Amino acid sequence: MAVNESNDQQLDQQRKKIHDLLAAGLETDWQHRAYSDAEIQRVVQGLQGLPPDDLQGQLRIAGFTLTPYVSEEDPEIEQACATCMYYITHSRYCALPELKLGVEAEWSCNVWRI
Numbered sequence: 858m859a860v861n862e863s864n865d866q867q868l869d870q871q872r873k874k875i876h877d878l879l880a881a882g883l884e885t886d887w888q889h890r891a892y893s894d895a896e897i898q899r900v901v902q903g904l905q906g907l908p909p910d911d912l913q914g915q916l917r918i919a920g921f922t923l924t925p926y927v928s929e930e931d932p933e934i935e936q937a938c939a940t941c942m943y944y945i946t947h948s949r950y951c952a953l954p955e956l957k958l959g960v961e962a963e964w965s966c967n968v969w970r971i
């Protein structure tokens with residue numbers, strides 16, 4: 858129980874940090890969506906090449922945004938963490954092995970997957 862509470866607090870702190878960085882204008886690669894296997898590999902390899910705990914690097918390479926991404930080609934589909942296969946709803950957590958971050962349902966990143 859205590860461990861879970863501690864994890865929850867850590868994830869909350871992480872979400873706040875991510876929110877504050879993005880709200881302060883951290884530039885990320887959000888326009889460069891990773892739809893193909895090759896593009897996903899490019900992002901994943903970029904993330905794997907980061908030093909441990911390089912949160913800003915993760916946000917930049919994975920193209921984080923505080924709002925869902927909507928493409929011009931497919932405007933009826935909102936790309937948000939809430940609908941991503943890596944999103945763990947009950948803990949508001951991104952389980953992509955190269956990210957493993959506390960996130961919010963309305964955030965998005967360039968490796969969003971349905």
Ligand code: SF4
Pocket residue numbers: 937938939941942943944950951952953956960964965966967968969970
């Ligand atoms: S991989 Fe999915 S759950 Fe993780 S940050 Fe990107 S959109 Fe959100």
